[in-house]
Amino acid sequence: MKSETSGKSHNLATTLAIAFVLISLATLIIAGGFLLFVLFNTQRDAVAGRQRIVALQAANAVDGFIQEKFNVMEAAMRLTRTTEDRKRAMQVLLGLQPAFRQLLLLDMQDKNLFRVTRLSRNESFRLDRQLERAPFPMVKEGKRHISLVYVDTISSEPLVIMAVPVRTVLGDALGALVAEVNLKFMWDLVDSLEVGETGYAYVVDRDGRLIAFGDTARVLKGERLDHLKPVIDFTKHDNHEGHAEVTTFTGITGKKVVGTHVPLGTPDWAVITELPLKVAYLPVVQSAGTSAVIIIAMAILAALAGTMVARRLAVPILNLADTATRIESGQIGLQASLEGPLEVIRLAGAFNNMTERLQVMLDTEEERSRKLEGEISQRIKMEGALRENEQLLTNILESMDEGVLVLNRDFEYQIFNRKLEEILTTSRDVALGRKPWDVFPAFRTKAYDEITEKVKIGELKGVSERQLPIPSGEDKWVSENFSPLKDAQDHDDFKQIKIIKEYDESIPLVLCDGSKVQQVFLNILKNGAEAMAENTGDERPPTFILRVQEDDPWVRVEIEDNGPGMDDKTRRSIFVPFFTTKPVGQGTGLGLSVSYFIITEDHGGELGAYAADSGGTLFVIRLPKAGKQNT
Incomplete structure (x- = not known):
């Protein structure tokens, strides 16, 4: 009986041990399989992510090469004003950019105005024949242009034609700057790209032709890669944004690889990166093997532990x-x-x-x-608040007792409220999106031809008002008010400042951007107010003297304060970017430099600072009168 009991106890322990082992194994297998599945997917996604990053880095490098050429060409033309300046700039550009074989300056009729070249006379004229076969009218529309890749018949080097528009300061088209660019300088860039330790990066055009690769012999042969999967995806799909999925395919060397491609957009090329399949998935295999060994070891340990303690x-x-x-x-x-x-x-x-x-x-x-x-x-809440604000603005404009209109940068009606409809007896549906002279034919009369797109400088509080005559029985003016003086007076620095206005009654029209000129006035006024506030030893009340007068061929605006003034060295430096006399953290040094750029570059005017008779500082702004702008 005792032995029988012992046997039953043994059988129960064995059964429990088997049950414990099976449960442990089942749990480990399920958990381990799940972990292996998650690990494999995570590692696979990591491989794909690394390939995308590498492809994007390679694409950025190639795109940076092209964009850098465009940028230096545009910068060279933007910094010149005369034809002679442009010639000198082209010569300097050819010396600094070894990738440029030659540069041409064309007028609006595609006539060659000037040429600089590294080639012989006969070789340089091959570019003219290339231009005849592939014109680029989009440059006259203000767009960049890059041609298809072609091969030099003598040197067998791949070339492209790049062109940028040439414009005046006011944006009028003058012609185009054309460069013949040698892509062999891009080969070294592509060859230096690291795609793992054994991967490749190369560039193909829309026809699938190889144009940049470490093996230059294959490039010089004009090899076509339209049999490779990423090249097929690129040539068959007009996708200029983002990048393709990471896939497995037979690569450029005939081996199985993992890779992807990134279209550049402009130029119409694609950068393809590939990494050998074994190298790409080696971390995945290693991690999976390690995890499997750990799971098996855990299973064995669980079985042994179950057998040892089952009886207890x-x-x-x-x-x-x-x-x-x-x-x-x-x-x-x-x-x-x-x-x-x-x-x-x-x-x-x-x-x-x-x-x-x-x-x-x-x-x-x-x-x-x-x-x-x-x-x-x-x-969702933010979008709702935005819609409420938009509706509130609409309701405010509609409820105003004054006519309000806003013109966009194309000089078209953008806002046309209800009161303005009553004043002009014209439906907003007719006016919105159209230019004033298309809505009101009287704008085409001689009396109004000189007023189009100009700003009338009246009192300084309205210098940035965008004014436009609206024909009716009497001359009426509808203004979009942006009063820099009113905004300044609302500021704490201006509440104790006396303002003296000396305005000429007959001010001619000028052409300017109201919001930008307003920013200039605000920068000068704020700096003057801060200077006068710091001048605590002066018993005179802080005072601004504002003058507006004609100074042929300019309209002259003067802003004078009776602050502590500046020494000559400071006055010579105030328009230099990042120069400031304020303590660290209280000024960026950009306000007056940006103002100087707005007046001189954007409007063709002048901005200077002088010592005032009052001991303070006198800022003088000169804006060209209508019809007197420099071109």
């Missing part, structure tokens, strides 16, 4: 098995009871740690979901 785990192990089954059924938050022998308690604790980690993972995902929902909710 009768009731506790059954409870633990029941807990494991319930967790497997979906009760993730369940914890195993820590009771029984020490080994069982430890096993239950380890099991609980595993479930806690799984719970943390789930909680993290839930937190991410809640955060995403919050962001979506916030965006």
Whole structure:
């Protein structure tokens, strides 16, 4: 009987041991398989991500080569005013840019005005024949142009033609600057790109022809790669944005690779990167192998532990098995009871740690979901607030008792409120999106031809008002008011300042950008107010004297303060970018330099600072009268 009892006890222990081992193995296999699946997908995504980053870096490098050529050409023309200046700039540009074989300056009739070249006379005229076969009218529309790649019949080097528009300061088209660019200088750039330790990067055009690769012999042969999968995707799909998916294909060297391509847009090329398949997925295989060994080791250890402690785990192990089954059924938050022998308690604790980690993972995902929902909710609220603000602005404009109109940069009606409809007896549906002279034929009369797109400088508080005559029984003016003086007076620095106005009654028209000129006035006024506020030892009340008068061929605006003034060295430096006399953290040194650029470059005027008789500073702004702008 005793022996029989012992046998039954042994059988129960064996059964428990087998059950414990099976449960442990099942749990490890499920968890391990899931972890291997997640690891494989994570590593695969990481490989794809690295390939995308490498491809984008390569594309940025190639695109940077092309854009740098465009930028230096445009900068050379933007900094010149006369034909002689442009000739000198072209000669300097040819010396600084070894990729340029020759440069041509063309007028609006495509006539060659000037040429600089590294080639012989006969070789240089091959560019003329190339231009005859591939004209580029889009440059006259203010756009950049780059031609298809062609090969020099003598040197077998790939070339392209790049062209940028040449304009006056006021934006009038003068012609085009054309450059013949040798792409062999891009070969070294592409060859230096690192795609892992054994990968490649190369460039193809829209026809699938190889134009840049480390093996220059293949480039010189004009090899076509339209049999490669990324090249096929590029040539068949007109996709100029983003990049393609990372795929596996037979690469340029005939080996299986992982790669992708990135279209450049302009020029119509694509940069392709590829990495050998074995090299790309080596980290994936290594990580999977390591994880599999760990899982197998854990399974073996679990089996051994189950066999050793099975006889002491009768009731506790059954409870633990029941807990494991319930967790497997979906009760993730369940914890195993820590009771029984020490080994069982430890096993239950380890099991609980595993479930806690799984719970943390789930909680993290839930937190991410809640955060995403919050962001979506916030965006919806912001969009609703934006719509409310837009509606509020519309309601304010519609409820105003004055006629309000706004003209956009193309001099077309953008806002035309209800009161203005009553004043002009013209429907806004007729006016919106059209130019004034298309709505009111009287603008075509001789009396109004000189007024188009000009600003009338009246009192300084309205110097940046954009004014436009509207024909009717009497001359009426509808203004879009931007009063820099009023805005300044609302500021704390201006509340104690006396303002003296000396305005000429008959001020001619000028052509300017009202918002930019307003910014200039505000910068000068604010700097003067701060200077007078710091001049605590002067008993005179702080005062601005504002003058507007004709100074043929200019309209002259003077802003004078009675502050402490500046010495000669400071006055010579105030228009230099980043120069400031303020303490660190209180000034950027950009206000007056930007103002100087707005007046001189954007408007062809003059801006200077002088010592005033009052001991302060006198700023003098000269803007060209209508019809007197420099071209």
